[in-house]
Amino acid sequence: MALVFLSQGKALANEVPGGTTTINGDNIVLEAPVKAGQSEANETQAPKEELGQNDSVSLRSRMAVAPATQAQTLAVYRMYNANSGEHFYTKNSYERDSLKNIGWNYEGVGWQAPESGSPVYRLYNPNSGEHFYTLSAYERDDLRKHGWNYESISFNSAANTGIPVYRVYNPNSGWHHYTLISYERDSLVKAGWRNEGVAWYAANNGQTNNDNYRLLGVRNYDQYALGAPSGCEGAALLQALQYKGKITNWGLVQFLNTIPKSTDGSPNSGFVGSPFVEASNVYSAIYPGPLSNWAKKYDTNVQNISGTSVDGLINEVKNGNPVVVWVTINFQPVRWGAWPFGSAVNNNHAVTLDGFNKSSNQVHVSDSISGSYWLNRATFETIYNARKYAVAVR
CATH class of the missing domain: 3.90.70.10 (Cysteine proteinases)
Structure with a gap:
């Protein structure tokens, strides 16, 4: 042959x-x-x-990008747990890296928060595992009465002349999501989430990470x-x-x-x-x-x-x-x-x-x-x- x-x-x-x-x-x-x-x-x-709905960085092309470090601002890091569907926000790089080490996806800088301003409180629900963020001291105290653990001041809010960070609520899971991307908010609302308005204000935009998307x-x-x-x-x-x-x-x-x-x-x-x-x-x-x-x-x-x-x-x-x-x-x-x-x-x-x-x-x-x-x-x-x-x- x-x-x-x-x-x-x-x-x-x-x-x-x-x-x-x-x-x-x-x-x-x-x-x-x-x-x-x-x-x-x-x-x-x-x-x-x-595109998979659980990965909200799929909307990264809609996010305006700013440098990760700017004067008088702190980066708020955005994490995602593919198993639970939770997004988590922190200005603490050690906390960010610890979550990355146990399997969370690092999605980049969600937004820039001012070094000083109105405090945004972080609470934790030991039953559902959700972290909740709020500018309202009344909402913080009311959730504590219902069994939530108050963890800390997570970061600060800019004045209302800043960039709005929106809050949406999933009536099926009971969880919340926070984003300064209006397109992301609107997409979630179309999928059945409830728009709860402006949660607080960012000092500047974020910067997405390319590791996962x-x-x-x-x-x-x-x-x-x-x-x-x-x-x-x-x-x-x-x-x-x-x-x-x-x-x-x-x-x-x-x-x-x-x-x-x-x-x-x-x-x-x-x-x-x-x-x-x-x-x-x-x-x-x-x-x-x-x-x-x-x-x-x-x-x-x-x-x-x-x-x-x-x-x-x-x-x-x-x-x-x-x-x-x-x-x-x-x-x-x-x-x-x-x-x-x-x-x-x-x-x-x-x-x-x-x-x-x-x-x-x-x-x-x-x-x-x-x-x-x-x-x-x-x-x-x-x-x-x-x-x-x-x-x-x-």
């Missing part, structure tokens, strides 16, 4: 449709070499999800609407490059006209065919090696990070780097085909990974077929791990 090469560079015995080969330690049945395209995209749906929000191109039915890898790359401020005045068609072409019919050497043409007998695709070389013409800090785990990809996004990843059309199950250059995924597709939410176990992609959306990390990981092809734009 003749030898062919997979993209990993490993020589394997040539297989035929209906035969089997071993990929990633699994015995894979090979289909006929039929490249999927727009018909499969139309017949399937991407596994889109709403980040959404870059890269641009989204529609490859079909732009006449590029096979242009997914180019679209994913252009979305990432433009997020980094490169060739922002270019459109997708202009960019795809510069794509390096394969000289031997293999996506390991360049793009096979034309991104503007779809043909089931042509493996119209480009793989990480030639794509990263193409990208370096526009951004010198582009790296082929194929083989990286999903945690590694998320770390790139955490650091503000979108990642081009090779998946399948609408994240459908991987189908391998027997192509002349080696085994390859028949329903190949590429998207830009640009967000994650650890609390709800989700990632976010900009997909040139199905738009921008959140999906379950496990779904993403299953499809990505079939090849682990990825290019980071740093």
Whole structure:
């Protein structure tokens, strides 16, 4: 039998449709070499999800950001317990770090409180486990009569010319939430929480933390609407490059006209065919090696990070780097085909990974077929791990 090469560079015995080969330690049945395209995209749906409601830093893009340290103000840190759903607020960094060490999520600086001002009291309910914050001494004393423990003055309130911190109440759990983000307040009210008005005032805005959540929000191109039915890898790359401020005045068609072409019919050497043409007998695709070389013409800090785990990809996004990843059309199950250059995924597709939410176990992609959306990390990981092809734009 003749030898062919997979993209990993490993020589394997040539297989035929209906035969089997071993990929990633699994015995894979090979289909006929039929490249999927727009018909499969139309017949399937991407596994889109709403962003997990329990992680309120999902609204971080709505929060105005200010430096964490300013004159005559103190940072109030915001923590989140994914098990109980409680948000906790403290100006004490030791308390913040102690909670991080036992599994709480640090969400950043909720707001800046003045060093002096009206005291905001903190109480604790030993039955429910809730911490409660109030500017009212009357409310503090009334709760103590009902079994709450008074813990301390937690921080101070600015004058009513400051930034309002809103209080909402969940009638189902009996718990409260505090936020200076009006969009967050309104979203919770729509979900059934009760708006209890302004609780106190902040001296300045907060600063979110990227450990548990980040959404870059890269641009989204529609490859079909732009006449590029096979242009997914180019679209994913252009979305990432433009997020980094490169060739922002270019459109997708202009960019795809510069794509390096394969000289031997293999996506390991360049793009096979034309991104503007779809043909089931042509493996119209480009793989990480030639794509990263193409990208370096526009951004010198582009790296082929194929083989990286999903945690590694998320770390790139955490650091503000979108990642081009090779998946399948609408994240459908991987189908391998027997192509002349080696085994390859028949329903190949590429998207830009640009967000994650650890609390709800989700990632976010900009997909040139199905738009921008959140999906379950496990779904993403299953499809990505079939090849682990990825290019980071740093």
